[in-house]
Amino acid sequence: MAKDMTLLWGTGSPPCWRVMIALEEKNLQGYNQKLLSFEKMEHKSQQVLDINPRGQLPTFKHGDNVINESYAACFYLESQFKSQGTKLIPDGPAEQALMYQRMFEGLTFYEKLNAVIYYEWYVPEGERHESALKRNKEALVTELKLWEGYLQKVFEIILILIRRLSPERYPKLGEYHNLLKERPSVKASWPPHWLENPKGQDTLKDI
Amino acid sequence: MAKDMTLLWGTGSPPCWRVMIALEEKNLQGYNQKLLSFEKMEHKSQQVLDINPRGQLPTFKHGDNVINESYAACFYLESQFKSQGTKLIPDGPAEQALMYQRMFEGLTFYEKLNAVIYYEWYVPEGERHESALKRNKEALVTELKLWEGYLQKVFEIILILIRRLSPERYPKLGEYHNLLKERPSVKASWPPHWLENPKGQDTLKDI
Incomplete structure (x- = not known):
C-alpha cells in the first residue's frame, strides 16, 4: 500500500x-x-x-x-491522506485549539522528561551536578502534575513514561495509558525491545 | 476586526x-x-x-x-481563517513537506540559540562550565551552517539572530533577513525595544 x-x-x-x-x-x-x-x-x-x-x-x-x-x-x-483512516485533526474550533495546544505543550513535556532520563547521556561527567538533576526532576514533577490535570490527548510519551513510573502516583495518566495501549495502531507499533524488558531503567523511580 | x-x-x-x-x-x-x-x-x-x-x-x-x-x-x-490574508500552508505535497520539515527543525535552531544566549540565565552560577558553553556554541555554529545551506522559510528567529550576528559570516541568512524585514507583517510587529537598542547584547559576537 x-x-x-x-x-x-x-x-x-x-x-x-x-x-x-x-x-x-x-x-x-x-x-x-x-x-x-x-x-x-x-x-x-x-x-x-x-x-x-x-x-x-x-x-x-x-x-x-x-x-x-x-x-x-x-x-x-x-x-x-485527509480522507483515509483516522481523522487526526478535529473539525470544531474548540477541539482544534485544544489539540494543537496540547500537541505543542507535549514538546515541553518530552524535553523535561529527557532532561531527567538522559541527564548522564547529555551532560559529560565533569559537568554534572546533583543540584541540576534535582531541579530537572522537580521540573518534571511540575510538568507531570499539569498533565495529570489536563489528561486529554493521545500521546506516545505517556506510554514511554508509565512503563517506568508508578501509575499509582499519577492515576489519570495511568488510566489513559491503559486505554492507549489497547489501540490497534499502538499495538501494531509496540517497541520490540519492550517485549524483552517491560519495565525499563529506573531513572524515574523517585518521580 | x-x-x-x-x-x-x-x-x-x-x-x-x-x-x-x-x-x-x-x-x-x-x-x-x-x-x-x-x-x-x-x-x-x-x-x-x-x-x-x-x-x-x-x-x-x-x-x-x-x-x-x-x-x-x-x-x-x-x-x-484559511481563505483570509496570506495562505500560510502551501498546497503542493513537496512544498508542504518542506515547509513542515523546516518549521519543526526551527525548534531545534531556537533551542540551540537559547542555549548560548541564555546560558547564564538558565544555569545557576555554581553549575556553569566553560566547556559546556563552548559545546553549546559549537552546536549553534553547526546548526547555523545547516540553515545557511537550506535557507528556505520565513523565520522570525533569523530576525532575532542577524541583529546580533555578523551577517558577513552568514551571507545567505543576511540576505534573507533583509528580505524579511521589508515584509509589512514584520514591520507592523517589529519589537519596540529594538528601536531603542538596535544591536542587542553581544552574546553571539564570536559565533
Missing part, C-alpha cells in the same frame, strides 16, 4: 513511534522500514545521513519528499 | 513575534493586546496565569479557545 514510503527508526524512541502510530492510524501499512540501533550508532550511518543530515531517527521519505521531523511527518500525512 | 482575540506578549520574544506575524499575515489586526515585561516578571502575573498556567508569553485567546503555544496558535489561525 505505502510502497513509496520509507521509514528508518529506532525502538522506543517517542518521535519514531509517533510517526509509526500516525502511519497506522492513516491506514498506511506496508511501507519500507528498517529498525536501526542507537547503541550501535546506526543513526549516524551514511544510509541515514543521505536522507537526514542531522543523523537522527526517524528518517522518513514519501516519494521524493523528506520529512524527518516527527511532528512535521504527522502533519504531512494528515494533510496528504 | 479581531476584537474576540487577546494577546499578551513580550517584546523580542520569538514565540510572541511568531504569533503577531501570523495575525498580521491573516489580516487579523485590531485584536486586544498588552505588552508585558519579562524583566518585571509580568509573565508570572495573575493576569497571565489565569489563561496560561505555565506563566509564559505569548498568552493567546480567541473567544473561549486558549492557544498559548505559538506554533499551535499559528496552525489554529491558518485553519480557522
Whole structure:
C-alpha cells in the first residue's frame, strides 16, 4: 500500500513511534522500514545521513519528499491522506485549539522528561551536578502534575513514561495509558525491545 | 476586526513575534493586546496565569479557545481563517513537506540559540562550565551552517539572530533577513525595544 514510503527508526524512541502510530492510524501499512540501533550508532550511518543530515531517527521519505521531523511527518500525512483512516485533526474550533495546544505543550513535556532520563547521556561527567538533576526532576514533577490535570490527548510519551513510573502516583495518566495501549495502531507499533524488558531503567523511580 | 482575540506578549520574544506575524499575515489586526515585561516578571502575573498556567508569553485567546503555544496558535489561525490574508500552508505535497520539515527543525535552531544566549540565565552560577558553553556554541555554529545551506522559510528567529550576528559570516541568512524585514507583517510587529537598542547584547559576537 505505502510502497513509496520509507521509514528508518529506532525502538522506543517517542518521535519514531509517533510517526509509526500516525502511519497506522492513516491506514498506511506496508511501507519500507528498517529498525536501526542507537547503541550501535546506526543513526549516524551514511544510509541515514543521505536522507537526514542531522543523523537522527526517524528518517522518513514519501516519494521524493523528506520529512524527518516527527511532528512535521504527522502533519504531512494528515494533510496528504485527509480522507483515509483516522481523522487526526478535529473539525470544531474548540477541539482544534485544544489539540494543537496540547500537541505543542507535549514538546515541553518530552524535553523535561529527557532532561531527567538522559541527564548522564547529555551532560559529560565533569559537568554534572546533583543540584541540576534535582531541579530537572522537580521540573518534571511540575510538568507531570499539569498533565495529570489536563489528561486529554493521545500521546506516545505517556506510554514511554508509565512503563517506568508508578501509575499509582499519577492515576489519570495511568488510566489513559491503559486505554492507549489497547489501540490497534499502538499495538501494531509496540517497541520490540519492550517485549524483552517491560519495565525499563529506573531513572524515574523517585518521580 | 479581531476584537474576540487577546494577546499578551513580550517584546523580542520569538514565540510572541511568531504569533503577531501570523495575525498580521491573516489580516487579523485590531485584536486586544498588552505588552508585558519579562524583566518585571509580568509573565508570572495573575493576569497571565489565569489563561496560561505555565506563566509564559505569548498568552493567546480567541473567544473561549486558549492557544498559548505559538506554533499551535499559528496552525489554529491558518485553519480557522484559511481563505483570509496570506495562505500560510502551501498546497503542493513537496512544498508542504518542506515547509513542515523546516518549521519543526526551527525548534531545534531556537533551542540551540537559547542555549548560548541564555546560558547564564538558565544555569545557576555554581553549575556553569566553560566547556559546556563552548559545546553549546559549537552546536549553534553547526546548526547555523545547516540553515545557511537550506535557507528556505520565513523565520522570525533569523530576525532575532542577524541583529546580533555578523551577517558577513552568514551571507545567505543576511540576505534573507533583509528580505524579511521589508515584509509589512514584520514591520507592523517589529519589537519596540529594538528601536531603542538596535544591536542587542553581544552574546553571539564570536559565533
